[in-house]
Amino acid sequence: MKKQLLIVLQAICLLGLFNSASAESDHGTPAVAGINQSWNAAFNSGDMDTLATLYAEDAILSAGDGAVIKGREAIQALFQTFIDGGFHDHTIDTISAHQEGDLLYQVAHWQVLGKQTDEAQMLTVGGILTSIYKRDQQGNWKAVVHTWNAK
Numbered sequence: 001m002k003k004q005l006l007i008v009l010q011a012i013c014l015l016g017l018f019n020s021a022s023a024e025s026d027h028g029t030p031a032v033a034g035i036n037q038s039w040n041a042a043f044n045s046g047d048m049d050t051l052a053t054l055y056a057e058d059a060i061l062s063a064g065d066g067a068v069i070k071g072r073e074a075i076q077a078l079f080q081t082f083i084d085g086g087f088h089d090h091t092i093d094t095i096s097a098h099q100e101g102d103l104l105y106q107v108a109h110w111q112v113l114g115k116q117t118d119e120a121q122m123l124t125v126g127g128i129l130t131s132i133y134k135r136d137q138q139g140n141w142k143a144v145v146h147t148w149n150a151k
Contacts, residue, residue, distance in 0.1 A: 028099030032106045035133065035141055036092040043090045046083045052076035056134065056142040064127070064149040075146075087114040092129070102135040110148060127151045 035054065042051035052072050055061075061069045061078070069075055090112040097106040111126035129148035133141040 028097040028104045028106070029094060031099060031104055031133075031141060032094055032097040032108075035131075035143075036094065036106075036108070040090050040092060043079065043083070044088060048076050048080045048083065051079055054143055055146070056136070056144045059143050060145050062147040064147065082112075082114075085114065087112045087125075089113040095128075104133040104135075104141060106131050106133075125150055 039051065039054055042048070042054065052075065055072045055075050057072050058070065059072060059075060061075050063069075063078070069078055091110065093109045095107045095109060097104065107128065107130050109126060110129045111124060114123045114125060115121075127148055127150040129146065131143050131147075132145040134144045136142050
């Protein structure tokens, strides 16, 4: 738990030091673009097994409702409920990304389509997400913190 807290605190420092409202950072953008492409492809194909591998075993996720989900398995189950609920065509558009050694963060717009309760009309949901990634021993980026809001 102390290690996760240290990662979060480091990322907060990075956000404060490198994030500017007036300028987009391009440090880390190529890595983030690949992560986003893989994430969207897994979600949009309904492949929650692949989606889960994009998260660290001890990842933390908050969907903006105040609840915190811990662990890859619980995160996979959450996203499966979205797929089962008819959500599809997820997109992520990076606002800012920065890499500092084996840590990478992004702030991005996200959007997904779903069915309204009458199922005749499509519903578009979106908002802002923040993700923090850490490179694992194999050199792969894994999400360690992922949070978003919806508007």
